Amino acid sequence: MVSRIDKLVLDAAQAEIPCLSRPFAALGAGIGVSEAEVLRILKAYKRKGVVRRIGGSFETRKLGFSSTLAGMRVKPERLAAVAGEISKFTGVTHCYEREGELNLWFTLGVRGGMSGIDNKIAEFRRLPGVEKCHSFPVKKMFKIKTLFPI
Amino acid sequence: MNTEQAIIRALQGNIPLEPAPFKKLAAGLGLPEGKFLAGVKELKRRGILRSIRAIVRHRRAGYSANAMVAWKVTESRALSFGKTAAASPAVSHCYQRVTRPGWPYNLYTMVHGRSRAEMLKVVDGLAKKTGAKEYLVLESLREFKKTSMVYF
Structure with missing residues (x-):
């Protein structure tokens, strides 16, 4: 069960951890929770795996990276092997099996221009069992806001 | 690697869960805390860093x-x-x-x-x-x- 204080801390920490010398004290001050309590709660939820990471969230494009979302059609018996092979690459940050015609989806980022993405996609397309691999780069971003009220 | 890249590297993983996390990260790079924080603010101003925050599963x-x-x-x-x-x-x-x-x-x-x-x-x-x-x-x-x- 999540207490009211846990919820306050997790919601505030998902919004932003201020860039100050004592960020957890400042975060706590805004919601009436002590620095020690903020740290205790964040550590506990990190240990439980509810919090995946506490750190910087970057604008990939502004760091000179290109990215895409790709959808593949993979023979079912090769799906796990292909997913494992693709996931070995650092630039693949998300990889999911999904229902439908395209059954394996992943996000891909590489340093440099879109040609690097196209090359990597071409490489993945050659993996045994891959029948189709489409890359769907972004034309327009409308929203990225991964804040989940606890 | 320049200072800016070093700061990005320090923030792309986990910040330490302790009272002065940036002081510790700065020390790891041989930087004074003030310089590290100024670097972080500059990354934010330029829109490279969206925010420092908790990411929930x-x-x-x-x-x-x-x-x-x-x-x-x-x-x-x-x-x-x-x-x-x-x-x-x-x-x-x-x-x-x-x-x-x-x-x-x-x-x-x-x-x-x-x-x-x-x-x-x-x-x-x-x-x-x-x-x-x-x-x-x-x-x-x-x-x-x-x-x-x-x-x-």
């Missing part, structure tokens, strides 16, 4: 149902669709993407709910509100990888 935070929904929206309606979808608190990501032969879907939303019914209700609501009739609710069956980008 939504499934473990009670949002057990989520789907990527691929929508087929006419080009002239894409902008208004994007704005409507973005306004929904249950939508975490919304992008317009290129289409491919045999794959006419051009808008993508990540939709979350505390139950499958709740998630599907959001999708249905979006379809009604925007008039979009062709869409695929692509629920995830298996997670193979979910991590954050490593830049440097």
Whole structure:
């Protein structure tokens, strides 16, 4: 069960951890929770795996990276092997099996221009069992806001 | 590696959970805390750093149902669709993407709910509100990888 204080801390920490010398004290001050309590709660939820990471969230494009979302059609018996092979690459940050015609989806980022993405996609397309691999780069971003009220 | 890259590297993982985390990260780079914090603020000002924050595994935070929904929206309606979808608190990501032969879907939303019914209700609501009739609710069956980008 999540207490009211846990919820306050997790919601505030998902919004932003201020860039100050004592960020957890400042975060706590805004919601009436002590620095020690903020740290205790964040550590506990990190240990439980509810919090995946506490750190910087970057604008990939502004760091000179290109990215895409790709959808593949993979023979079912090769799906796990292909997913494992693709996931070995650092630039693949998300990889999911999904229902439908395209059954394996992943996000891909590489340093440099879109040609690097196209090359990597071409490489993945050659993996045994891959029948189709489409890359769907972004034309327009409308929203990225991964804040989940606890 | 320059100072800016070193700061990005320090922040792309986890910041230490202790009272003065930036002091510790700065010390690791041989920088005074003030210089590190100024560097972080500069990255924010330039829009390179969105924010420093906690990233939650939504499934473990009670949002057990989520789907990527691929929508087929006419080009002239894409902008208004994007704005409507973005306004929904249950939508975490919304992008317009290129289409491919045999794959006419051009808008993508990540939709979350505390139950499958709740998630599907959001999708249905979006379809009604925007008039979009062709869409695929692509629920995830298996997670193979979910991590954050490593830049440097």
